[in-house]
Amino acid sequence: MAINLYIYIGVCMETNIIDFYNDKNGYNSCIEALKYGEIVVFPTETVYGIGANAIDKNAVLKIFDIKCREKDNPLIVHIADKEISKYAKNIGEGTYKLIEKFWPGPLTIILEKMEIIPYETTAGLETVALRMPNHQIALDLIKESGFPIAAPSANISGRPSATSAKRCFDDLNGKVNFIIDGSQSYIGLESTVISMVNDEGVILRPGHITINDIKSVIPNAKLYGRINDKFVKDKPISPGLKYKHYAPKGDMIILKSDFKNIALYIKDKQCFYKNIGVLCLRENYKFYYDFSKTLKNEIKIIVIGSRDNYLELSRNLFESIRKFDDLGCDFIVSECLCDDFSNAIMNRLLKAAAHNLITL
């Protein structure tokens, strides 16, 4: 099988999008590729993952090369059952409670690693990140391959995570052989990450499962204090926190203000930018639409969802940011979607805007 030539001799490979439900041969090729230590992109309920055998260090290193991911940024190991003692040790009571309540699901748990997990997967750390995804294709792939699958988000590092096969293709065409199409990701944001080393319960990355959800099982759980820091220069507890994330091609800002001030701000910015985009709630669309008609250059308006529909907002966030790129926007103004910055959507939005938030 002619796979992954790209890695070794820089040749662009053919990227196939596999229809899981109608292309049994294609799906079997994916399993074979994984068994050969190659890469397969697959859907999960959070975002798409770019996967390789988590216990094969050479396979795992290919993920870093393809994504251009820093080698000190560890990968999440995806498993298909709750048998974590094969991969982690010194597991406390709290961990079992979390697994019982939230797995399969969008919760990644950090624990002390067993020897079987190579340092290439954990970026040199003594801990491993484990998750059982709630997605039939992901679970089947792991079971049928016969090993856990390490998989970060299926995008080039720094870009918004991919939530559909098409968006994976946009970033990874020519770099991977297989992308399994499982339609749009149900949640659209990466998993909540919690450290349970010493059974401590520290949330390192907010996600669909909130601090309050976690507290219903572990009352003493807390949020890591630097979750929304702009720069984490010294050694962070979770290496991924220090990297640039989710950025669109244009400059982006989050504005906390009323319509009148936002309108003035946009008008002013039209002296500097040719193609301004606005990310707004459905409730506010009409205002921007009418305002756009008064401008000499119309603005591109993308509705992320309705204020009260959290799932709609999370599902559309990364796709919306990528759409501004499709529309060629050189400047993007986002409404402030929520005042709670421990909220996963605001955490990602802040990172996408490089922490550019202004209150007018």
Ligand code: AMP
């Ligand atoms: P991604 O797969 O890109 O969504 O990123 C996974 C993130 O999980 C990393 O960027 C880290 O911040 C975090 N992570 C993974 N493994 C560990 C670990 N062993 N210790 C702390 N954080 C981890």
Ligand code: MG
């Ligand atoms: Mg990622």
